[in-house]
Amino acid sequence: MKPEYDIIVVGAGPAGSIAARFAAEHGVSVLMLEKDRDVGYPVRCGEAISKAGVEEFIEPDPKWIAATISKFSFNAPDSTEVVLDFGEAGYVLERRIFDYELARTAANAGAEILTRAYVNGLLFENGKVAGVKYEYRGEQKEVRAKVVIAADGVESRVGRWAGLKTHIDFRDMESAVQVTAANIPVDQNTLYFYFGQEYAPQGYFWIFPKGNNKANIGLGVSGLIGKKKSALSFLNNFMEKYYPSAPILTSIAGGVPCSITLDKISAPGIMLTGDAARQVNPLSGGGIASGMIGGSIAGRIAAESVKMNKPDHILTYDKAWHDRLGKRHEIFDRIKNGIYNFSDEKFNNIAHAINKIPFEKRTLGKVFTTALINQPSLIVDVAKVFVV
């Protein structure tokens, strides 16, 4: 441990590890601090990701791939199932191994890593963030840095201490619960999504296979729904109805910030990335791939700023993120808000209409077009997703 690093990354999830790796690869000194005792654990995630999302950053490895996904199954409230075939579309990960491996790649690039290091404050110098205060095994410590990258997750507080407005509207926070259960006899190459009032109003319910008939079963609902009925009650109802005797291997709660990215994700001496920056895809709630993309941009720009000795350079991060994904997320967010208000009847009608398209002709574009007949106001936004 040195008293000062070029860059400190707070949080060793996918966004933090990729930020640390990209920064270290540019030849600057990097320290990554993780509050938990283990990198990658506990896992608070449905663990599904697109193939492209993984491959941009790491070679797929069977040891952290629990299932390979080729089909999506969307289920309407009246049990109408719409199946879409996407070829080799994605994976369900073993996040506890995946996150470990990502951290290892950061370490291989030269980053130092410390777990059980709980960051509880920032150091300032001339109005600029100049390092972090942290607690390590009961001792209060400090370490200085030219740039602090906060990848401290949905519960992020680091940005607030730097004066950035980071709290998320409770209506945009998807409160989620999930169990990993055994003896769930679903197709091991299909992601299952369930919509409607019974399953997960203003959100969705999922079953993601994890190989050998294990599956992640969970849901997220907006805080507006949680006011009346908690995510846990929805999950308990579902399990009692469909899998009353399934052995439960893991159960976990979590929050998924489904909103557009924060107004500001950088300030003098500090950058935010991943869930902390609200870089989650607000439509799907997926945050692994977008967090890694955010982390890669943050890590690169932070390193450039150190090497050029131009502290203000980190402020270009906001635009770089917006151009790569932030703009797209704004459109996804509008589509999400449209879908939020769908009635069960509307979901049913859309499912019936899509099932009239022959299976082999069900491209994503055709499915969306069909869905839009039932919600014309979304046409412009959906068109933008495909055009941009």
Add this chain to the structure above:
Amino acid sequence: MSIYREAKNGKLMIDILPDKCDFCGCCVGVCPEDAIELKEAEIFIIDPRCTSCAKCVWSCPIEVIKFNKEGVLK
């Protein structure tokens, strides 16, 4: 594991139920006052900052944050 209220001025109206918390951080994300402190397996409400706005109560996925006896939903 310990879960407790940091200060006790008699006015705090929101409680985190001992032993049921999963430390997921949902409540921290929605708290507009930065009034919740979360470590690895330790969470508490920073009493003087809490305005009892209830956003953490509504967002908690597993019903661990509740109003206590004196609490009134706004």
